[in-house]
Amino acid sequence: MFVSPPIPFNQSSDKDLLAYAVGAALYMPATRQTIAEDILSAKHEGLVSIVIDLEDAVGDQQVELAEEMLMQQLFLIASYVKIGVLAESQLPLIFVRVRAVEQLRSLLGRFGQLITHITGFVLPKFTPENGEAYFYEIASYNKTRGESSPMLYGMPILETASVIYRESRVETLLGIKRILDKYQSCVLNVRIGATDFSSLFGLRRSPDMTIYEIAPIRDCIADIINIFGRVDSGYVISGPVWEYFSNRERVLKPQLRITPFEEALGHVGRDLRSLYISNSMDGLIREVIMDKENGITGKTIIHPTHIKPVQALYAVTHEExxxxxxxxxxxxxxxxxxxxxxxxxxxxxxxxxxxxxxxxARSQIYGVLHEQQHFIGLLPGHEQVYS
Known part of the structure; x- marks a missing residue:
């Protein structure tokens, strides 16, 4: 498949490399009881990063329980590594999405040695008002960490009303940028929270549409790219979540051509195309292509079947x-x-x-395809999808 295969990386790799490596970041609630087992068994082929969510995926009455279960899963991961049944190289990049600065501070105090397996924290509803406090905690930890402990990073999510409302957007984004510029060594990604943006207008994109066809969200994404995506800014921007993963009735004609699938996989390719279309994956593929065209690298995902399509689409073609x-x-x-x-x-x-x-930069993480190869060749076969 590759003329130049992806290079290996881990949480101690260079920050500029890791920023591109986050890729398809699989969210899972912190109340999930099998996180460590899933990593040990390599249940999700191609998994490169996970976000253990203490925020929206956890009910308000379950926060303490979720924190305890997070600690248990991290302890299991550390135990598997210690006894040698799980190699460090098998670990995905592990991030924790917190609810507030106070929770971040508390977890930093509780984790102890378990923190060595965490790459960083996802910082929701990031604003000029709370952003400084988030990164102060992360930067303070990095200053006092042991020599053998890897750096911790923050990934702010831009998803609040002050970011998307036109009258406050530019001032808010510039205020956020001043904070990120101050703590740039700790900033891994700038992430876009389109679900929260949409909720402010009572909107939700259908499986037939990409986020770029929802006008107020598209306009906001354009301004985020304008401010954080400039070459001299040095930030990697990650795309918003794709929500769909099951069968449904189609309204619009699918846009996945048959020819590339047949050329890559023969008659199996035709079956795979049909399956992807019937499960809304053609919308995901189209949106990732739009992400790439707009300079966005990586995507939040909520289902393991999204891992390979997102990762595959970021592979660099031989021509590129x-x-x-x-x-x-x-x-x-x-x-x-x-x-x-x-x-x-x-x-x-x-x-x-x-x-x-x-x-x-992208070619190092996602590899360079051979001249006659296509990203479709990296997708799971029809017997593996939605089984």
Whole structure:
């Protein structure tokens, strides 16, 4: 499949690499009793990162229980690693989504050695008012951590009314950016919470639509990208959750072409395409493609069947890689423009240079496909999907 396979990484890898590596981040409630067992058994093939949720996925009356169950699961993970039945290399990046600064502070005090298996915290409803306190706690831990303990990171979620309401948006986003710039060494991703945004307008996208077709959300995402997605900002932005995973009646015509599936997998490809369409996965694929086109890397997911499609779509094509390496290698002042090696486009050195650098960064984590290969070849076979 790969001319250049994905490189291995773990929570101690370079921050710039980890920012791209979060990828398809699978959310699960902290009340789930099998988190450690699922990791031990490698239940979810391709899993690279999980978010153990203490916030929206947990009822208000279950918070204490959820915290205790989180501690139990982390203890089990640490025990499996200690006795050698679970290798460190098998661990996904583990994040905890907290409810408030006070809970973050409390957990930092309670975790003890268990914290060595945590990559960071997801910070919900992040605003200029609460953001400084969140990152102060994370930065304070990093200053006092032991030499053998990895860095902790924060991933703020932009999802509040002050972010999406037009009259307060720019001021709020700039206030958030000032905080993130101050603590940039601790910021791994900037995440978009489209579900909370939608709720403020009483909206919910249908399986036939992407988030980019919901006008107020699209406009807000555009401004988030404008402020945090600039090359000189240095932030990786992650896409919002896709909510659908089961059968339903279609309204609009599906947009997955038959040809790429047949070329990649033969008659099995046709069956796989039909199955993906019947389970709303064509909407997910289309939205991830839109995410990529807008410079977004990675996505929040809520079902394990979303892991491989998201990861596969971020694999770099051979054509992208050849273009990117050609642009970078010819950035020596002797050429301004040249025909691509695929002879189907023009590559301009200066205008396309930043794009090329991002492609190479992505290629390390997601790999470079062989010339005749397609992301479809990385998808699970029809017997594995929704079984």
């Amino acid at each position: 890689y050849i273009d990117a390496t050609s642009i970078i290698s010819n950035n020596n002042g002797y050429l301004g423009v040249m025909k691509s090696q695929y002879a189907n486009k023009m590559n301009e050195i200066k205008p396309h240079l930043n794009w090329a650098r991002r492609i190479l």
